[in-house]
Amino acid sequence: MSEITTKPPTILVIDDDTEIRYSLSRVLTSRKYVVTEAASGEQGIAMVKKGPFPDLVFLDVRMGGMGGIEALQHIRSANPKQLVVLMTAFGTAQTAIEAMKYGAFDYVMKPFDPAKVLTLAENALKAHADMRAVGDYKPTINADDYREGVVGSSPVMQDVFKVIGQVTASDVTVMITGESGTGKELVARSIWKHSHRASRPFIAVNCAAIPDNLIESELFGHEKGSFTGATVQRLGKFELCDKGTIFLDEIGDMALATQTKILRVLQQGEIQRVGGTETLKVDVRIIAATNKDLEEMVKAKTFREDLYYRLNVVRIRMPPLRERGDDVPQIVDFCLQNLVKQKKARVAKVSPEAMAVLTRHNWPGNVRELENVIYRSAVIAQGDTILVKDLPAEIRGAAGVEPPVGALGSGASEAPFDTVRTASAESAALAAAKVVAESIAGGATDATLTLERAFDFLHNELGRQGTPMLPQIERELARRAFAAAEGDATAAAKSLGLTKVALQKRLKE
Numbered sequence: 001m002s003e004i005t006t007k008p009p010t011i012l013v014i015d016d017d018t019e020i021r022y023s024l025s026r027v028l029t030s031r032k033y034v035v036t037e038a039a040s041g042e043q044g045i046a047m048v049k050k051g052p053f054p055d056l057v058f059l060d061v062r063m064g065g066m067g068g069i070e071a072l073q074h075i076r077s078a079n080p081k082q083l084v085v086l087m088t089a090f091g092t093a094q095t096a097i098e099a100m101k102y103g104a105f106d107y108v109m110k111p112f113d114p115a116k117v118l119t120l121a122e123n124a125l126k127a128h129a130d131m132r133a134v135g136d137y138k139p140t141i142n143a144d145d146y147r148e149g150v151v152g153s154s155p156v157m158q159d160v161f162k163v164i165g166q167v168t169a170s171d172v173t174v175m176i177t178g179e180s181g182t183g184k185e186l187v188a189r190s191i192w193k194h195s196h197r198a199s200r201p202f203i204a205v206n207c208a209a210i211p212d213n214l215i216e217s218e219l220f221g222h223e224k225g226s227f228t229g230a231t232v233q234r235l236g237k238f239e240l241c242d243k244g245t246i247f248l249d250e251i252g253d254m255a256l257a258t259q260t261k262i263l264r265v266l267q268q269g270e271i272q273r274v275g276g277t278e279t280l281k282v283d284v285r286i287i288a289a290t291n292k293d294l295e296e297m298v299k300a301k302t303f304r305e306d307l308y309y310r311l312n313v314v315r316i317r318m319p320p321l322r323e324r325g326d327d328v329p330q331i332v333d334f335c336l337q338n339l340v341k342q343k344k345a346r347v348a349k350v351s352p353e354a355m356a357v358l359t360r361h362n363w364p365g366n367v368r369e370l371e372n373v374i375y376r377s378a379v380i381a382q383g384d385t386i387l388v389k390d391l392p393a394e395i396r397g398a399a400g401v402e403p404p405v406g407a408l409g410s411g412a413s414e415a416p417f418d419t420v421r422t423a424s425a426e427s428a429a430l431a432a433a434k435v436v437a438e439s440i441a442g443g444a445t446d447a448t449l450t451l452e453r454a455f456d457f458l459h460n461e462l463g464r465q466g467t468p469m470l471p472q473i474e475r476e477l478a479r480r481a482f483a484a485a486e487g488d489a490t491a492a493a494k495s496l497g498l499t500k501v502a503l504q505k506r507l508k509e
Protein backbone atom coordinates (compact mmCIF):
# COMPACT_ATOMS: atom_id res chain seq x y z
CA MET A 1 0.00 0.00 0.00
CA SER A 2 2.75 2.43 0.94
CA GLU A 3 4.14 2.00 -2.53
CA ILE A 4 0.90 3.34 -3.97
CA THR A 5 0.83 6.43 -1.78
CA THR A 6 4.48 7.46 -1.95
CA LYS A 7 5.35 7.08 -5.63
CA PRO A 8 3.59 9.53 -7.93
CA PRO A 9 1.47 7.68 -10.52
CA THR A 10 2.94 7.38 -14.03
CA ILE A 11 0.93 8.23 -17.11
CA LEU A 12 1.82 7.51 -20.73
CA VAL A 13 0.28 9.78 -23.37
CA ILE A 14 0.13 8.28 -26.87
CA ASP A 15 -0.87 10.73 -29.61
CA ASP A 16 0.61 11.69 -32.96
CA ASP A 17 -0.36 15.32 -32.42
CA THR A 18 2.42 17.24 -30.67
CA GLU A 19 0.03 19.94 -29.47
CA ILE A 20 -2.24 17.46 -27.76
CA ARG A 21 0.64 15.65 -26.10
CA TYR A 22 1.98 18.94 -24.86
CA SER A 23 -1.28 20.29 -23.47
CA LEU A 24 -2.27 17.00 -21.87
CA SER A 25 1.16 16.61 -20.26
CA ARG A 26 0.88 20.09 -18.85
CA VAL A 27 -2.49 19.45 -17.29
CA LEU A 28 -1.36 16.13 -15.81
CA THR A 29 2.01 17.24 -14.48
CA SER A 30 0.24 20.09 -12.67
CA ARG A 31 -1.09 17.32 -10.41
CA LYS A 32 2.29 15.71 -9.87
CA TYR A 33 1.67 12.84 -12.24
CA VAL A 34 4.82 11.67 -13.99
CA VAL A 35 4.10 11.84 -17.71
CA THR A 36 5.90 10.14 -20.59
CA GLU A 37 4.95 10.59 -24.23
CA ALA A 38 4.82 8.49 -27.38
CA ALA A 39 4.22 9.92 -30.85
CA SER A 40 2.68 6.81 -32.40
CA GLY A 41 0.85 3.62 -31.55
CA GLU A 42 3.95 1.57 -32.37
CA GLN A 43 6.16 3.64 -30.11
CA GLY A 44 3.59 3.50 -27.28
CA ILE A 45 3.33 -0.28 -27.47
CA ALA A 46 7.13 -0.58 -27.36
CA MET A 47 7.24 1.61 -24.27
CA VAL A 48 4.58 -0.40 -22.47
CA LYS A 49 6.28 -3.67 -23.41
CA LYS A 50 9.65 -2.46 -22.23
CA GLY A 51 8.15 -1.60 -18.84
CA PRO A 52 7.69 -0.72 -16.11
CA PHE A 53 4.00 -0.56 -16.97
CA PRO A 54 2.61 2.94 -16.59
CA ASP A 55 -0.28 3.28 -14.14
CA LEU A 56 -2.44 4.80 -16.84
CA VAL A 57 -2.33 5.30 -20.61
CA PHE A 58 -4.11 8.02 -22.57
CA LEU A 59 -4.38 6.73 -26.13
CA ASP A 60 -5.56 8.57 -29.23
CA VAL A 61 -7.97 6.68 -31.47
CA ARG A 62 -7.16 8.23 -34.82
CA MET A 63 -3.44 8.34 -35.57
CA GLY A 64 -1.30 8.02 -38.64
CA GLY A 65 0.07 4.47 -38.75
CA MET A 66 -1.48 2.10 -36.28
CA GLY A 67 -4.86 3.26 -34.99
CA GLY A 68 -5.76 3.48 -31.30
CA ILE A 69 -8.13 0.52 -31.19
CA GLU A 70 -5.46 -1.75 -32.62
CA ALA A 71 -2.82 -0.31 -30.29
CA LEU A 72 -5.20 -0.87 -27.38
CA GLN A 73 -5.36 -4.58 -28.19
CA HIS A 74 -1.56 -4.87 -28.30
CA ILE A 75 -1.19 -2.98 -25.06
CA ARG A 76 -3.78 -5.06 -23.28
CA SER A 77 -2.20 -8.29 -24.46
CA ALA A 78 1.20 -7.10 -23.20
CA ASN A 79 -0.40 -6.18 -19.87
CA PRO A 80 -3.97 -7.42 -19.43
CA LYS A 81 -4.47 -5.17 -16.43
CA GLN A 82 -3.28 -1.99 -18.14
CA LEU A 83 -5.64 0.93 -17.59
CA VAL A 84 -6.23 2.77 -20.83
CA VAL A 85 -8.35 5.83 -21.56
CA LEU A 86 -9.06 6.40 -25.23
CA MET A 87 -9.18 9.89 -26.67
CA THR A 88 -11.26 10.68 -29.68
CA ALA A 89 -12.14 13.82 -31.56
CA PHE A 90 -15.35 12.28 -32.67
CA GLY A 91 -17.25 9.79 -30.58
CA THR A 92 -19.47 7.29 -32.30
CA ALA A 93 -21.35 4.45 -30.71
CA GLN A 94 -19.04 2.21 -32.69
CA THR A 95 -15.92 3.69 -31.08
CA ALA A 96 -17.42 3.55 -27.61
CA ILE A 97 -18.41 -0.06 -27.99
CA GLU A 98 -15.11 -1.07 -29.55
CA ALA A 99 -13.21 0.78 -26.85
CA MET A 100 -15.03 -0.90 -24.01
CA LYS A 101 -14.97 -4.26 -25.75
CA TYR A 102 -11.20 -4.24 -26.02
CA GLY A 103 -10.90 -3.32 -22.39
CA ALA A 104 -10.49 0.45 -22.28
CA PHE A 105 -11.34 1.88 -18.90
CA ASP A 106 -13.10 4.84 -20.43
CA TYR A 107 -12.91 7.24 -23.30
CA VAL A 108 -12.83 10.99 -23.50
CA MET A 109 -13.69 13.36 -26.31
CA LYS A 110 -11.46 16.07 -27.65
CA PRO A 111 -11.13 18.93 -27.23
CA PHE A 112 -10.95 18.14 -23.56
CA ASP A 113 -11.77 20.09 -20.55
CA PRO A 114 -8.68 19.97 -18.24
CA ALA A 115 -10.81 19.53 -15.12
CA LYS A 116 -12.53 16.53 -16.70
CA VAL A 117 -9.26 14.95 -17.72
CA LEU A 118 -8.00 15.24 -14.17
CA THR A 119 -11.16 13.74 -12.67
CA LEU A 120 -10.94 10.94 -15.19
CA ALA A 121 -7.31 10.23 -14.34
CA GLU A 122 -8.09 10.28 -10.65
CA ASN A 123 -11.01 7.88 -11.04
CA ALA A 124 -9.04 5.53 -13.22
CA LEU A 125 -6.17 5.46 -10.77
CA LYS A 126 -8.50 4.94 -7.86
CA ALA A 127 -10.04 1.96 -9.65
CA HIS A 128 -6.53 0.69 -10.27
CA ALA A 129 -5.61 1.03 -6.61
CA ASP A 130 -8.84 -0.71 -5.58
CA MET A 131 -7.99 -3.62 -7.83
CA ARG A 132 -4.48 -3.85 -6.43
CA ALA A 133 -5.75 -3.63 -2.86
CA VAL A 134 -7.89 -6.68 -3.52
CA GLY A 135 -4.62 -8.36 -4.48
CA ASP A 136 -4.28 -12.07 -3.99
CA TYR A 137 -7.62 -12.37 -2.46
CA LYS A 138 -8.63 -15.91 -1.58
CA PRO A 139 -12.16 -17.14 -2.14
CA THR A 140 -13.94 -17.76 1.13
CA ILE A 141 -15.78 -20.86 0.06
CA ASN A 142 -14.43 -24.35 0.47
CA ALA A 143 -14.55 -27.44 -1.70
CA ASP A 144 -17.51 -28.90 0.17
CA ASP A 145 -19.68 -25.94 -0.68
CA TYR A 146 -18.83 -26.47 -4.32
CA ARG A 147 -19.88 -30.06 -4.31
CA GLU A 148 -23.07 -29.15 -2.52
CA GLY A 149 -24.02 -26.11 -4.56
CA VAL A 150 -25.71 -24.72 -1.45
CA VAL A 151 -23.43 -22.06 -0.09
CA GLY A 152 -23.65 -20.44 3.31
CA SER A 153 -22.36 -20.58 6.83
CA SER A 154 -24.69 -18.19 8.63
CA PRO A 155 -26.44 -19.65 11.70
CA VAL A 156 -29.79 -19.76 9.88
CA MET A 157 -28.27 -21.74 7.02
CA GLN A 158 -26.46 -24.06 9.43
CA ASP A 159 -29.89 -24.97 10.78
CA VAL A 160 -31.10 -25.69 7.25
CA PHE A 161 -28.09 -27.95 6.62
CA LYS A 162 -28.78 -29.85 9.82
CA VAL A 163 -32.35 -30.58 8.82
CA ILE A 164 -31.23 -31.67 5.35
CA GLY A 165 -28.88 -34.11 7.04
CA GLN A 166 -31.66 -35.40 9.29
CA VAL A 167 -34.15 -36.11 6.51
CA THR A 168 -31.84 -37.90 4.11
CA ALA A 169 -31.86 -41.24 5.93
CA SER A 170 -35.62 -41.75 5.65
CA ASP A 171 -38.34 -41.19 3.08
CA VAL A 172 -40.13 -38.63 5.18
CA THR A 173 -42.10 -36.00 3.27
CA VAL A 174 -40.53 -32.56 3.41
CA MET A 175 -42.17 -29.19 2.94
CA ILE A 176 -39.87 -26.32 1.97
CA THR A 177 -41.17 -22.80 2.34
CA GLY A 178 -39.58 -19.45 1.69
CA GLU A 179 -39.63 -16.37 -0.49
CA SER A 180 -38.92 -16.60 -4.17
CA GLY A 181 -35.28 -17.20 -5.01
CA THR A 182 -34.20 -18.45 -1.58
CA GLY A 183 -33.03 -21.83 -2.86
CA LYS A 184 -36.02 -24.11 -2.27
CA GLU A 185 -35.37 -26.24 -5.32
CA LEU A 186 -31.66 -26.35 -4.60
CA VAL A 187 -32.35 -27.73 -1.13
CA ALA A 188 -34.80 -30.30 -2.50
CA ARG A 189 -32.08 -31.53 -4.86
CA SER A 190 -29.58 -31.61 -2.08
CA ILE A 191 -31.88 -33.83 0.03
CA TRP A 192 -32.30 -36.17 -2.92
CA LYS A 193 -28.55 -36.31 -3.66
CA HIS A 194 -27.82 -37.39 -0.10
CA SER A 195 -30.64 -39.90 0.15
CA HIS A 196 -30.62 -43.60 -0.72
CA ARG A 197 -32.71 -42.60 -3.74
CA ALA A 198 -29.83 -40.68 -5.28
CA SER A 199 -29.35 -43.23 -8.06
CA ARG A 200 -33.03 -42.98 -9.02
CA PRO A 201 -34.65 -39.98 -10.76
CA PHE A 202 -35.42 -36.57 -9.30
CA ILE A 203 -38.35 -35.05 -11.14
CA ALA A 204 -39.47 -31.49 -10.52
CA VAL A 205 -43.06 -30.57 -11.37
CA ASN A 206 -44.04 -26.93 -11.31
CA CYS A 207 -47.69 -27.07 -10.30
CA ALA A 208 -48.21 -23.39 -11.11
CA ALA A 209 -47.00 -23.75 -14.68
CA ILE A 210 -49.27 -26.61 -15.76
CA PRO A 211 -52.96 -25.89 -16.44
CA ASP A 212 -55.41 -27.58 -14.04
CA ASN A 213 -56.91 -29.78 -16.73
CA LEU A 214 -53.52 -31.21 -17.67
CA ILE A 215 -51.84 -31.60 -14.31
CA GLU A 216 -53.44 -34.92 -13.44
CA SER A 217 -52.40 -36.45 -16.71
CA GLU A 218 -48.94 -35.01 -16.20
CA LEU A 219 -48.63 -36.53 -12.72
CA PHE A 220 -50.53 -39.78 -13.09
CA GLY A 221 -50.57 -40.41 -16.84
CA HIS A 222 -53.63 -41.27 -18.91
CA GLU A 223 -55.15 -44.11 -20.89
CA LYS A 224 -55.64 -43.89 -24.63
CA GLY A 225 -58.95 -42.19 -25.45
CA SER A 226 -59.55 -40.92 -21.92
CA PHE A 227 -60.10 -37.39 -23.18
CA THR A 228 -59.98 -35.51 -26.47
CA GLY A 229 -56.42 -35.46 -27.61
CA ALA A 230 -55.38 -38.50 -25.58
CA THR A 231 -54.49 -40.52 -28.65
CA VAL A 232 -51.97 -42.78 -26.97
CA GLN A 233 -51.43 -44.08 -23.47
CA ARG A 234 -49.08 -41.92 -21.51
CA LEU A 235 -47.18 -42.57 -18.30
CA GLY A 236 -47.23 -39.89 -15.64
CA LYS A 237 -44.38 -38.51 -13.56
CA PHE A 238 -45.19 -40.70 -10.56
CA GLU A 239 -44.88 -43.86 -12.62
CA LEU A 240 -41.74 -42.66 -14.39
CA CYS A 241 -40.21 -41.64 -11.10
CA ASP A 242 -40.55 -45.04 -9.43
CA LYS A 243 -38.15 -45.33 -6.46
CA GLY A 244 -37.15 -41.74 -7.11
CA THR A 245 -38.04 -38.35 -5.67
CA ILE A 246 -40.77 -36.02 -6.92
CA PHE A 247 -40.46 -32.33 -6.21
CA LEU A 248 -43.89 -30.69 -6.25
CA ASP A 249 -42.97 -27.05 -6.68
CA GLU A 250 -45.52 -24.29 -6.00
CA ILE A 251 -47.88 -26.82 -4.44
CA GLY A 252 -50.03 -23.95 -3.18
CA ASP A 253 -51.18 -23.53 -6.77
CA MET A 254 -52.50 -27.07 -7.10
CA ALA A 255 -56.24 -27.51 -7.70
CA LEU A 256 -58.28 -29.14 -4.91
CA ALA A 257 -59.18 -32.14 -7.07
CA THR A 258 -55.52 -32.89 -7.69
CA GLN A 259 -54.73 -32.38 -4.03
CA THR A 260 -57.07 -35.29 -3.23
CA LYS A 261 -55.09 -37.57 -5.52
CA ILE A 262 -51.77 -36.53 -4.02
CA LEU A 263 -53.19 -37.38 -0.64
CA ARG A 264 -53.96 -40.86 -1.90
CA VAL A 265 -50.36 -41.33 -3.04
CA LEU A 266 -49.15 -40.29 0.37
CA GLN A 267 -51.60 -42.49 2.28
CA GLN A 268 -51.74 -45.63 0.15
CA GLY A 269 -48.84 -45.30 -2.26
CA GLU A 270 -51.32 -45.73 -5.09
CA ILE A 271 -52.23 -43.96 -8.29
CA GLN A 272 -54.64 -44.38 -11.17
CA ARG A 273 -54.04 -43.12 -14.67
CA VAL A 274 -56.62 -40.64 -15.92
CA GLY A 275 -59.40 -42.66 -17.57
CA GLY A 276 -58.01 -45.89 -16.19
CA THR A 277 -59.41 -48.42 -13.71
CA GLU A 278 -56.22 -50.19 -12.73
CA THR A 279 -54.65 -49.22 -9.42
CA LEU A 280 -50.87 -48.96 -9.56
CA LYS A 281 -48.47 -49.07 -6.65
CA VAL A 282 -45.78 -46.43 -6.70
CA ASP A 283 -42.78 -45.90 -4.47
CA VAL A 284 -41.96 -42.22 -4.62
CA ARG A 285 -40.65 -39.75 -2.11
CA ILE A 286 -42.40 -36.40 -2.15
CA ILE A 287 -40.77 -33.08 -1.42
CA ALA A 288 -43.03 -30.04 -1.77
CA ALA A 289 -42.33 -26.34 -1.90
CA THR A 290 -44.29 -23.13 -1.89
CA ASN A 291 -43.91 -19.44 -1.25
CA LYS A 292 -47.59 -19.18 -0.29
CA ASP A 293 -48.94 -19.18 3.22
CA LEU A 294 -50.49 -22.65 3.33
CA GLU A 295 -51.84 -22.17 6.85
CA GLU A 296 -53.91 -19.24 5.56
CA MET A 297 -55.00 -21.31 2.58
CA VAL A 298 -56.12 -24.12 4.87
CA LYS A 299 -58.21 -21.61 6.84
CA ALA A 300 -59.68 -20.30 3.61
CA LYS A 301 -60.35 -23.91 2.53
CA THR A 302 -58.35 -23.55 -0.67
CA PHE A 303 -55.83 -26.11 0.54
CA ARG A 304 -56.83 -29.46 2.05
CA GLU A 305 -56.05 -29.62 5.71
CA ASP A 306 -55.34 -33.36 5.70
CA LEU A 307 -52.89 -32.96 2.83
CA TYR A 308 -51.27 -30.06 4.59
CA TYR A 309 -50.49 -32.24 7.61
CA ARG A 310 -49.28 -35.09 5.44
CA LEU A 311 -46.86 -32.87 3.58
CA ASN A 312 -45.74 -30.86 6.52
CA VAL A 313 -44.09 -33.71 8.40
CA VAL A 314 -40.79 -31.91 8.31
CA ARG A 315 -40.70 -28.24 7.46
CA ILE A 316 -37.67 -26.41 6.15
CA ARG A 317 -38.01 -22.65 6.16
CA MET A 318 -35.58 -21.02 3.78
CA PRO A 319 -34.43 -17.74 5.33
CA PRO A 320 -34.50 -14.69 3.08
CA LEU A 321 -31.02 -13.61 1.97
CA ARG A 322 -31.25 -10.39 4.01
CA GLU A 323 -31.17 -12.53 7.14
CA ARG A 324 -28.00 -14.32 6.06
CA GLY A 325 -25.75 -11.26 5.89
CA ASP A 326 -22.56 -13.22 6.43
CA ASP A 327 -23.28 -15.45 3.48
CA VAL A 328 -23.37 -12.81 0.76
CA PRO A 329 -19.59 -12.73 0.11
CA GLN A 330 -19.46 -16.50 -0.11
CA ILE A 331 -22.36 -16.68 -2.54
CA VAL A 332 -20.77 -13.91 -4.61
CA ASP A 333 -17.52 -15.88 -4.82
CA PHE A 334 -19.39 -18.99 -5.73
CA CYS A 335 -21.29 -17.24 -8.53
CA LEU A 336 -18.09 -15.71 -9.90
CA GLN A 337 -16.19 -18.99 -9.92
CA ASN A 338 -19.10 -20.58 -11.74
CA LEU A 339 -19.23 -17.79 -14.32
CA VAL A 340 -15.50 -18.16 -14.93
CA LYS A 341 -15.81 -21.92 -15.18
CA GLN A 342 -18.60 -21.55 -17.72
CA LYS A 343 -16.51 -18.95 -19.55
CA LYS A 344 -19.27 -16.38 -19.19
CA ALA A 345 -16.95 -13.89 -17.50
CA ARG A 346 -13.28 -13.39 -16.72
CA VAL A 347 -13.79 -11.32 -13.61
CA ALA A 348 -12.89 -13.23 -10.48
CA LYS A 349 -12.79 -10.65 -7.69
CA VAL A 350 -14.90 -8.00 -5.99
CA SER A 351 -13.49 -4.87 -4.36
CA PRO A 352 -14.12 -4.49 -0.62
CA GLU A 353 -16.31 -1.41 -1.25
CA ALA A 354 -18.45 -3.23 -3.80
CA MET A 355 -18.74 -6.20 -1.45
CA ALA A 356 -19.88 -3.86 1.31
CA VAL A 357 -22.61 -2.49 -0.96
CA LEU A 358 -23.71 -6.02 -1.86
CA THR A 359 -23.79 -7.06 1.78
CA ARG A 360 -25.88 -4.05 2.78
CA HIS A 361 -28.51 -4.49 0.06
CA ASN A 362 -31.73 -6.13 1.22
CA TRP A 363 -32.25 -8.49 -1.77
CA PRO A 364 -36.01 -8.77 -2.22
CA GLY A 365 -35.34 -11.33 -4.98
CA ASN A 366 -32.94 -13.24 -2.72
CA VAL A 367 -30.15 -15.45 -4.09
CA ARG A 368 -31.59 -15.43 -7.59
CA GLU A 369 -31.40 -11.63 -7.66
CA LEU A 370 -27.85 -11.68 -6.27
CA GLU A 371 -26.82 -14.15 -8.98
CA ASN A 372 -28.24 -11.86 -11.66
CA VAL A 373 -26.51 -8.82 -10.27
CA ILE A 374 -23.17 -10.60 -10.16
CA TYR A 375 -23.58 -11.76 -13.71
CA ARG A 376 -24.48 -8.31 -14.98
CA SER A 377 -21.66 -6.64 -13.06
CA ALA A 378 -19.07 -9.20 -14.12
CA VAL A 379 -19.98 -8.55 -17.73
CA ILE A 380 -19.49 -4.80 -17.39
CA ALA A 381 -16.39 -4.83 -15.21
CA GLN A 382 -13.29 -3.92 -17.18
CA GLY A 383 -10.43 -5.29 -15.11
CA ASP A 384 -10.45 -8.49 -13.15
CA THR A 385 -12.39 -6.92 -10.30
CA ILE A 386 -15.98 -5.78 -9.85
CA LEU A 387 -15.96 -2.24 -8.47
CA VAL A 388 -18.82 -0.19 -7.03
CA LYS A 389 -19.24 1.58 -10.35
CA ASP A 390 -19.90 -1.76 -12.08
CA LEU A 391 -22.90 -2.56 -9.89
CA PRO A 392 -26.36 -1.78 -11.28
CA ALA A 393 -27.62 1.65 -10.22
CA GLU A 394 -30.51 0.22 -8.20
CA ILE A 395 -28.07 -1.77 -6.08
CA ARG A 396 -25.59 1.06 -5.65
CA GLY A 397 -28.45 3.27 -4.51
CA ALA A 398 -27.13 5.98 -2.25
CA ALA A 399 -23.75 4.31 -2.26
CA GLY A 400 -22.71 5.62 -5.68
CA VAL A 401 -19.57 6.92 -4.04
CA GLU A 402 -17.31 7.28 -7.02
CA PRO A 403 -17.79 10.60 -8.82
CA PRO A 404 -18.77 10.71 -12.49
CA VAL A 405 -16.20 9.48 -14.98
CA GLY A 406 -17.04 12.04 -17.66
CA ALA A 407 -17.35 9.85 -20.67
CA LEU A 408 -20.55 10.38 -22.57
CA GLY A 409 -21.67 13.82 -23.41
CA SER A 410 -18.38 15.30 -22.38
CA GLY A 411 -17.53 16.55 -25.85
CA ALA A 412 -18.42 19.86 -27.39
CA SER A 413 -22.19 20.22 -27.34
CA GLU A 414 -22.89 21.77 -30.68
CA ALA A 415 -25.80 24.12 -30.39
CA PRO A 416 -29.13 23.02 -31.89
CA PHE A 417 -29.42 19.69 -30.15
CA ASP A 418 -29.21 21.10 -26.70
CA THR A 419 -32.82 22.05 -26.99
CA VAL A 420 -34.09 18.67 -28.09
CA ARG A 421 -36.74 17.30 -25.77
CA THR A 422 -37.83 13.71 -25.66
CA ALA A 423 -41.00 13.53 -27.66
CA SER A 424 -41.29 9.83 -27.28
CA ALA A 425 -39.37 7.80 -24.77
CA GLU A 426 -39.96 4.71 -26.79
CA SER A 427 -38.58 6.01 -30.03
CA ALA A 428 -35.42 7.22 -28.32
CA ALA A 429 -34.87 3.81 -26.81
CA LEU A 430 -35.50 2.20 -30.16
CA ALA A 431 -33.14 4.57 -31.86
CA ALA A 432 -30.45 3.78 -29.30
CA ALA A 433 -31.00 0.07 -29.71
CA LYS A 434 -30.79 0.39 -33.46
CA VAL A 435 -27.53 2.29 -33.43
CA VAL A 436 -25.91 -0.21 -31.11
CA ALA A 437 -27.26 -3.13 -33.07
CA GLU A 438 -25.90 -1.65 -36.28
CA SER A 439 -22.46 -1.24 -34.85
CA ILE A 440 -22.56 -4.83 -33.78
CA ALA A 441 -23.57 -5.88 -37.25
CA GLY A 442 -20.39 -4.09 -38.26
CA GLY A 443 -18.24 -6.86 -36.80
CA ALA A 444 -18.35 -7.15 -33.01
CA THR A 445 -18.20 -10.83 -32.13
CA ASP A 446 -20.34 -11.44 -29.06
CA ALA A 447 -23.48 -9.51 -29.88
CA THR A 448 -25.46 -10.08 -26.71
CA LEU A 449 -22.52 -9.28 -24.51
CA THR A 450 -21.68 -6.15 -26.43
CA LEU A 451 -25.25 -4.95 -26.38
CA GLU A 452 -25.58 -5.64 -22.67
CA ARG A 453 -22.36 -3.82 -22.03
CA ALA A 454 -23.27 -0.84 -24.13
CA PHE A 455 -26.61 -0.39 -22.48
CA ASP A 456 -25.37 -1.00 -19.00
CA PHE A 457 -22.63 1.46 -19.71
CA LEU A 458 -25.07 4.09 -20.92
CA HIS A 459 -27.48 3.52 -18.12
CA ASN A 460 -24.86 3.55 -15.38
CA GLU A 461 -23.12 6.56 -16.76
CA LEU A 462 -26.21 8.70 -17.22
CA GLY A 463 -27.71 7.49 -13.96
CA ARG A 464 -24.58 8.60 -12.16
CA GLN A 465 -24.71 12.02 -13.73
CA GLY A 466 -28.21 12.33 -12.37
CA THR A 467 -29.57 13.95 -15.51
CA PRO A 468 -32.75 12.73 -17.21
CA MET A 469 -31.50 9.99 -19.45
CA LEU A 470 -33.62 9.93 -22.56
CA PRO A 471 -33.20 13.56 -23.66
CA GLN A 472 -29.49 13.13 -23.32
CA ILE A 473 -29.35 9.87 -25.23
CA GLU A 474 -31.55 11.30 -27.92
CA ARG A 475 -29.42 14.39 -28.24
CA GLU A 476 -26.21 12.40 -28.44
CA LEU A 477 -27.62 10.09 -31.05
CA ALA A 478 -28.99 12.92 -33.12
CA ARG A 479 -25.65 14.69 -32.95
CA ARG A 480 -23.83 11.61 -34.18
CA ALA A 481 -26.40 10.90 -36.85
CA PHE A 482 -25.99 14.41 -38.22
CA ALA A 483 -22.24 14.22 -38.21
CA ALA A 484 -22.22 10.77 -39.80
CA ALA A 485 -24.60 12.00 -42.51
CA GLU A 486 -22.37 15.03 -42.99
CA GLY A 487 -25.21 17.38 -42.15
CA ASP A 488 -27.74 15.75 -44.47
CA ALA A 489 -30.94 15.96 -42.39
CA THR A 490 -32.84 13.37 -44.43
CA ALA A 491 -30.09 10.80 -44.10
CA ALA A 492 -29.66 11.59 -40.42
CA ALA A 493 -33.38 11.21 -39.77
CA LYS A 494 -33.41 7.93 -41.69
CA SER A 495 -30.56 6.53 -39.65
CA LEU A 496 -32.45 7.39 -36.49
CA GLY A 497 -35.56 5.66 -37.74
CA LEU A 498 -37.43 8.95 -38.00
CA THR A 499 -38.85 10.95 -40.87
CA LYS A 500 -37.17 14.24 -41.63
CA VAL A 501 -40.32 16.07 -40.53
CA ALA A 502 -40.43 14.25 -37.22
CA LEU A 503 -36.77 15.04 -36.58
CA GLN A 504 -37.22 18.72 -37.44
CA LYS A 505 -40.29 18.91 -35.25
CA ARG A 506 -38.30 17.53 -32.38
CA LEU A 507 -35.45 19.92 -32.93
CA LYS A 508 -37.90 22.80 -32.84
CA GLU A 509 -39.43 21.60 -29.61
Ligand SMILES: Nc1ncnc2c1ncn2[C@@H]1O[C@H](COP(=O)(O)OP(=O)(O)OP(=O)(O)O)[C@@H](O)[C@H]1O
Nearest residue numbers: 149150151152179180181182183184185186367368
Ligand atom coordinates in the same frame (compact mmCIF):
# COMPACT_ATOMS: atom_id res chain seq x y z
N1 LIG B 1 -27.32 -21.04 -0.77
C1 LIG B 1 -27.11 -20.92 -2.08
N2 LIG B 1 -25.87 -20.97 -2.58
C2 LIG B 1 -25.64 -20.85 -3.89
N3 LIG B 1 -26.59 -20.67 -4.80
C3 LIG B 1 -27.86 -20.60 -4.37
C4 LIG B 1 -28.18 -20.72 -2.99
N4 LIG B 1 -29.52 -20.61 -2.87
C5 LIG B 1 -30.01 -20.42 -4.09
N5 LIG B 1 -29.03 -20.43 -5.01
C6 LIG B 1 -29.20 -20.21 -6.46
O1 LIG B 1 -30.22 -19.23 -6.61
C7 LIG B 1 -31.11 -19.56 -7.65
C8 LIG B 1 -32.51 -19.69 -7.11
O2 LIG B 1 -32.61 -20.87 -6.33
P1 LIG B 1 -33.90 -21.81 -6.40
O3 LIG B 1 -34.41 -21.94 -7.78
O4 LIG B 1 -33.58 -23.06 -5.68
O5 LIG B 1 -34.88 -20.90 -5.55
P2 LIG B 1 -36.43 -21.07 -5.25
O6 LIG B 1 -36.61 -20.79 -3.81
O7 LIG B 1 -36.88 -22.40 -5.78
O8 LIG B 1 -37.03 -19.87 -6.08
P3 LIG B 1 -38.53 -19.69 -6.70
O9 LIG B 1 -39.46 -19.58 -5.55
O10 LIG B 1 -38.39 -18.43 -7.48
O11 LIG B 1 -38.77 -20.91 -7.53
C9 LIG B 1 -30.57 -20.84 -8.27
O12 LIG B 1 -29.79 -20.51 -9.38
C10 LIG B 1 -29.74 -21.44 -7.17
O13 LIG B 1 -28.71 -22.22 -7.69
Ligand SMILES: [Mg+2]
Nearest residue numbers: 181184185249
Ligand atom coordinates in the same frame (compact mmCIF):
# COMPACT_ATOMS: atom_id res chain seq x y z
MG1 LIG C 1 -38.25 -22.76 -7.36
